[in-house]
Amino acid sequence: MTALIRTALTAARARRTARRLAGVSFRDRRAQVCDSSCRTTAHQRRNQMSALSLAR
8 A cells, every 4th residue: 555655656756857847837737727728718608609699
């Protein structure tokens, strides 16, 4: 059990290190996710508005 937890922590540390070496910090990653969801929401709203204007 301890080895499994240690392996999981090592994998998480390796991912963090790889991101850091690639120049992506945790905050940047979170901002990217937020930007992506905001773009998706805006796209859905535009589609709804287009559908409403076409229905008239």
